[in-house]
Amino acid sequence: MRPSPIFFGILAVAVAGGFLAAYGDISKGRDPMLVAGVVLLVLAGWMASLTLHEFGHAFVAFRGGDHDVAHKGYLTLDVRHYADPVLSFVLPLIFLIIGGIPLPGGAVWINRGALRNRATASWVSLAGPLSNLAAGAALCLVVTLVPMATGLYFGLSYLALLQILTFLINILPVPGLDGWGALEPYLSPQARAFGARVRPWAPLALFALLFLFRPVSNLLWTIAEYIYNGLGGDSYAGGLGQALFLFWK
Template identity: 30%
Template sequence: MSNTEIIVLALPIILVSLTLHELAHAWVAWRLGDPTAKEQGRLTLNPLVHLDPLGTFMLVATYVIGGLPFGWARPVPVNPSYFRRPKEGMAVVAAAGPAMNFLVALGCYASIVHLSLSGHVADAVSVGYTINVVLGIFNLIPIPPLDGSRILGALMDNATYARWLQLDQIGMLIVFGSFFIFRSEFQDLLASAFNHVTSFMSTITGA
C-alpha cells in the first residue's frame, strides 16, 4: 500500500483504538467510585472528546514511517481519593486501557486466523491488530505518566509513590528522548515484545 492508502486506512482505526483505550480508563474509574471522568464527559465513544491532536499525528506518522505506531490520547482525569485503596485503584484503572487494546487485538487476530478475509477488510483488520498491540505494549512502559507506571506504583510505599508521581512532568520527555535518540533500539524492543504478544495470541486462538 502507498503511504496515502496507509493513512486513509489507519487513521479511523487509530481514532477508534485510542477512544476505546481512554473509555476503558473512564469506565473502570467510574465503576470503582470515581465520578470525575463521567462528570467531564469522558464516558463516551465520541473520539473528539478523547483525542490529543499531536498524539494522534505522532501515531499516524510513526506508523507510516516505521510501521510501529507511537502516540497518545488525552489522559482521563482520575481522582484516586474516591478509591478505598488509592494506589491499587489507580493501578486497576491504568491496566484497563492496555487491557482493552489487547482485547481488541485478540479479536482482530482471531478474525485473521478463522475468517476468510480479503482485500481492504483484511488490511484493516491487520492494521487494527498492529496498532492495538503496540498501544498496549507502549502504555505498559513503567515510566510516568504511562499506565505501566501506575501499575508499578501499586507496589511502592506511600512516600516512594508520591515521589514517583512527581516524574509525571518529565516522564514523557524521557520517553520521547529515548524514542528519538535510541530509535533503533527502541523499535527493536517494541518489535520483540510485539512478537511475544503475537505468539501468545496464536496460542490462545488455536492458530
C-alpha cells in the same frame, strides 16, 4: 454511557478505509486506492482504539467510586472531552504516521481519592492497555475471516499488531504511562514524588529513545510480534500492512 456520534464517525472512516483497501489492486504494489484505504483504516482504527483505551480507564474508575467521570463525558467515547485534543490525538497520529510508533494519546482526569482502594486504582490504570490487548486479539480473530492477499487483510493485520505494541508501551513502568500508574499506589511517598516531578517529560524521553536507538524499538517490536503471533496473527501480513501504511518511506 451512550456512544457519541463522533465515535461512530471515526468508525465510519475506518470502514470506508477498509472498503478501499479491500478493493485496491494489490498486484500493482502501492496502488493509490490500496494505500489510501490502508492509511484511513489504520489511522481511524487506531484513533477508535485510543478512545476505547480512555473509556476503559473511565469505566473502571466509575465502577470503582469516581462518578465524576460520567459528568465529564468520559463515558461517551467522545474525543472532544479529553484533556487536550492536540496532545491526546493529533500528536500521537503524527508520531504514528512519521515512524509507525504508537505514542500514548488521550487523557482522562481521575479523582484517585474517590476510588475505593489501591487495587482499584491499579486496575483503573491497567484497564486502558488491557483494552488495547483485547482489541488486538479481536482483530486477529477478524483477520481470519478476511480473504488473504487483500489490502484489508494487510491493513487489519498491521492495526492488530499496533494494538499489541500500544499495550506493551503503556505497561512500561515509566512515570506518565499506565504501567507506572498501576504501581504507584503501592510505592513510597518519595517514589511517588519523583514520579510526579518527571511525569511531564518521561514519556517523551522514552519515545526519543525509541526513535534514536533502534535496538530498543526492535526489542519492543520483537516482543509485540511474539504476542501477536501467539494470538494467531500473521507477521508477514502485519509487515506488509506497515509498508503500505508508511508508503512514503
